Amino acid sequence: METDPKRCSILIREEAFRLGFDDCGISAAGKLDKEKAFLDRWLKEGRHAEMSYMERNRDKRTDPQKLVPGARSVISVLVNYYPSRFQEDPSAPVISKYAYYPDYHRIIKNRLHLLLDYIEQHMGRVKSRIFVDSAPVLERAWAARSGLGWIGKNTMLISRKTGSFVFLGEIICDLELAPGKEMPDYCGECTRCLDACPTGALLAPRVLDAGRCISYHTIENPGEIPESMRGKMQNRIFGCDICQDVCPWNRKVRPTSFPGLEPVPGLLEMTTDEWKALDETTYRSTFSGTSLERTGYRGIIRNLKYRK
Numbered sequence: 001m002e003t004d005p006k007r008c009s010i011l012i013r014e015e016a017f018r019l020g021f022d023d024c025g026i027s028a029a030g031k032l033d034k035e036k037a038f039l040d041r042w043l044k045e046g047r048h049a050e051m052s053y054m055e056r057n058r059d060k061r062t063d064p065q066k067l068v069p070g071a072r073s074v075i076s077v078l079v080n081y082y083p084s085r086f087q088e089d090p091s092a093p094v095i096s097k098y099a100y101y102p103d104y105h106r107i108i109k110n111r112l113h114l115l116l117d118y119i120e121q122h123m124g125r126v127k128s129r130i131f132v133d134s135a136p137v138l139e140r141a142w143a144a145r146s147g148l149g150w151i152g153k154n155t156m157l158i159s160r161k162t163g164s165f166v167f168l169g170e171i172i173c174d175l176e177l178a179p180g181k182e183m184p185d186y187c188g189e190c191t192r193c194l195d196a197c198p199t200g201a202l203l204a205p206r207v208l209d210a211g212r213c214i215s216y217h218t219i220e221n222p223g224e225i226p227e228s229m230r231g232k233m234q235n236r237i238f239g240c241d242i243c244q245d246v247c248p249w250n251r252k253v254r255p256t257s258f259p260g261l262e263p264v265p266g267l268l269e270m271t272t273d274e275w276k277a278l279d280e281t282t283y284r285s286t287f288s289g290t291s292l293e294r295t296g297y298r299g300i301i302r303n304l305k306y307r308k
């Protein structure tokens with residue numbers, strides 16, 4: 001059994017690459033104090049709109065001990081999901097690129113279980129939990145701590161290797177490992193994302209007002225699209241990639257090669273007319289098990305109504 005923290009970290013990273021992850025980084029499982037202060041202020045200012053779940057479990061979000069008692073390390077993995085093809089009809093209602101795929105949580109979790117199996121075979125049994133896009137984990141903060149990238153002014157984790165169209169996942173465990181180093185901020189003087197946001201939702205670098213964000217309104221907002229957003233939706237019906245599309249770090253991204261990440265059959269081929277005629281039966285048969293289920297059929301119909 002390998003016990004040296006540095007050697008274990010090297011082996012885990014090597015195995016992560018072998019499993020198809022685009023990057024893997026390690027952080028010591030301390031408290032996220034700086035991030036907690038930012039989160040508290042952001043919530044106090046009401047920047048989370050109707051996402052009341054963000055107010056809950058604040059301690060869990062910023063203290064890994066609350067998720068895995070005795071936790072010593074957070075292993076973050078990164079998966080580039082930049083697609084090799086896009087929606088074919090240029091005037092079709094636009095969906096975010098991450099929603100092209102079937103349930104990526106399951107796909108990434110399965111791979112993380114293989115990584116955990118490897119750890120337990122070579123380093124002994126560990127107390128651990130696996131997370132993919134789970135509310136109680138500040139995934140971007142952990143990824144940034146581990147050196148996988150930095151938090152850009154558009155609030156996304158940006159990797160120098162693969163840009164910001166990335167899924168993140170974590171294993172929080174009680175194994176002692178050698179943490180990576182935080183990366184400097186490579187946004188520099190650039191403000192493209194702030195300038196390009198059509199609704200002014202990026203109030204300042206790294207400060208998002210969800211109540212003004214197209215992504216929030218098309219996915220998370222359970223009610224009506226407010227008057228203030230109407231006419232500003234940029235033909236988006238599920239998410240919004242504008243502040244990522246303009247980022248220079250996404251200019252030369254290669255398409256994903258992660259095993260199992262294939263677009264949902266038929267989704268990218270849907271024409272404007274097919275979207276307009278979408279009925280509940282077609283919605284269920286095409287989008288079952290995908291991210292687009294999150295809004296429900298009614299949500300998609302609402303978004304289609306206000307997309308212009």
Ligand code: SF4
Pocket residue numbers: 196197198199200201202208212213214215216239240241242243244
């Ligand atoms: S997702 Fe769209 S609306 Fe939201 S901040 Fe980015 S560009 Fe603005």
Ligand code: SF4
Pocket residue numbers: 152153154155186187188190191192193194243246247248249
């Ligand atoms: S567009 Fe520019 S400022 Fe915004 S995240 Fe990318 S590099 Fe940073």
